[in-house]
Amino acid sequence: MWREISRIGKKLVDSGLVESHFGNISVRVGNRMVITRSGSALDEIGEDSVVEVRLDGTCALDIIASSETIVHRAIYKNTHALAIVHAHCPFAVVMSxxxxxxxxxxxxxxxxxxxxxxxxxxxxxxxxxxxxNMSQALASHKAAILYSHGTFAIGRVLDEAYVLTTQVEHSCKIRYWYDLATKTQAPVTP
Structure with missing residues (x-):
């Protein structure tokens, strides 16, 4: 499982959707989840960079798991998600x-x-x-933006959550550029 998390972490960093030490990734495995450890560099994930924690409540390993473990846990409890990607996408943050x-x-x-x-x-x-708030939003959406912080995307597999993350960032870029152009563009006269 850590290899899949590592692959997605590298893709997130390589595509500029997150800086190395920001964001987190998890996968649901039955009544548990495998999640990146707090402070892990997403482009250097190894077997010791992830931790397995319970979904039905806190456990001793929560202390070394991502600071967003509570959010991932709530999303898994309240949605059909099997994978979650949390990234700090720059245009999504700006648009929020x-x-x-x-x-x-x-x-x-x-x-x-x-x-x-x-x-x-x-x-x-x-x-x-x-x-x-995030688990409620993701109960009816595939992705959401955390105000001034980044994105959360869910999927049946990590690749789906990754693609949704890229789609949110792409749509936020287009929206930003469109809004900028329409505010600065001189009116077109016939």
């Missing part, structure tokens, strides 16, 4: 800061089709509030 609504509306057709409106969720990092 600029948004005047509680979601980002993709301007691109792929974003509209695959994501619909992308919810912006609030809550402190690794908090019960965030766990409740």
């Amino acid at each position: 800061l600029l948004a005047h609504e509680d979601s980002v509306r993709p301007a691109d057709s792929e974003g509209q089709y695959f994501l619909g409106n992308i919810p912006i969720v609030r809550g402190g990092i690794g908090s019960e509030e965030l766990a409740a």
